[in-house]
Amino acid sequence: MPNKVVVRVLSPSAVHSSLEALVAAHRGKGGGEVKLAFGTTPTLVKRIAGGEAADIIIAPPGVMDELVGMGKANPDGRFQLGRAGVGVCVRDGAPFPDVSSTEALKRALLEAESVFHTRASSGIYVAQLLERLGVAARIKDRIRSYHDAQETFTHLLGSKGRDIGFGGLPEIRRWHDRGLRLVAPLPPDIQNYTAYLAALMSNPPNREGARVFFNFLASAEAKALLVANGVD
DSSP: OOOOOOEEEEGGGGHHHHHHHHHHHHTTTTTOOOOEEEEEEEHHHHHHHOOOOOEEEEHHHHHHHHHHHHHOOOOOOOEEEEEOEEEEEEEEEEEEEEOOHHHHHHHHHHHOOOOESSHHHHHHHHHHHHHHHHHHTSGGGEEHHHHHHHHHHHHHHHHOSSSEEEEEEHHHTTGGGEEEEEEEEHHHHHGOOOEEEEEESSSSSTTHHHHHHHHHHHHHHHHHHHHHHTTO
């Protein structure tokens, strides 16, 4: 298929499975081909600033404002695709810690042999949360942080001890078939949501195809698929 008919979307990895479901639904309705490219948010900004071409960008609000200011994203018509919270996870077969309250989570962190999180959006919040809960210094030698969900969850699944991990809820669900188990979302009083906006790029190579898929992303059908994949 010629490149000119492909719609290219750049997005944070946190909404990987959600966008894959949307692309499949779009294709099932007779829509054109959509190619997804993922990365951590900081990496995506560098790629776009470096001249990487795309038709649609998905990004948190602050990053979207930055891209608009750079002249890379079109501010007209941008909308919130959804938001994703943070969850606690373990490898299949590991005991589920009690994380039903903030105090229970603190106890679980102090009892864990290792604590895994990313250095992406959800992981930045988790690192701040550990400080706020007063446990970061006490468990600093047991904290394992990695570049993204791929590295973090791979190491967590390869661990053998009483270990717990953190990640975006959609990412944890995407790794279920590989042996990752969601324990629970963070307790409501310490939960953190990352919102994701969708916008057309300022000069999309496939302007017509981009507009069609962009409109689909804003539809009620898309919203239902997002919710089913952990993006509400």
